[in-house]
Amino acid sequence: MNMLAHRQMPPTPQDAAIARLSGQVLAGYARQKRPLTLRVRDAEQEKPIELPAGAVSLLMDILDAMAAGRGVTIIPEDAELTTVQAADMLNVSRTFLINLLDTGVIPHRKVGTHRRIRMEDLMAYKARDDRDRETVLDELAREAQEQDMGYRHA
Structure with a gap:
């Protein structure tokens, strides 16, 4: 690398x-x-x-x-990571990461048969995923409050 x-x-x-x-x-x-x-x-x-x-x-x-x-x-922003390194950074399996790459969710390039992921692309995915997760959690909390399930807005 x-x-x-x-x-x-x-x-x-x-x-x-x-x-x-x-x-x-x-x-x-x-x-x-x-x-x-x-x-x-x-x-x-x-x-x-x-x-x-x-x-x-x-x-x-x-x-x-x-x-x-x-x-x-x-790690510098312009670094390229292997699939193992990228999966470790996201705390996901390599198989899950490869699925994200193959479906185009995270951009990558191939060097021979090996995939390389730019650090900035990986961090952009992580930021999107974190935002999406936060949105879902907010929605779940809102629904729980509406149904008076014991959750209070802080």
Whole structure:
């Protein structure tokens, strides 16, 4: 696969605590949505580095996930995934994913006999699926309320 990806397994409790504290300090700066200059200290040297606003936002997302004890995987938008990788990201079987590809629900291309799915196409499908699921759940809750089945609108 020709992509640069990084995967960080779930953090240790100590790393989660560090991420939580770092995220709290960084949060106020991240809300400004501007580049941020940090000073990095290593041994006796201190060096400023500038982070673009998008990197600061991404760093906040990473710290939030780590503070919650979750692992993180970073994959570029233009990456192409195998069917196994894409199925794992959607938390579905490879067979189910291949059906989505073969019916045209998710675009893909073939490299020889192998299917490749663009990350952005996979995320677009996931966003549509999440919206559709939310719509169905809202409708079910509305019907349950109308039939006085004990569900209350929050």
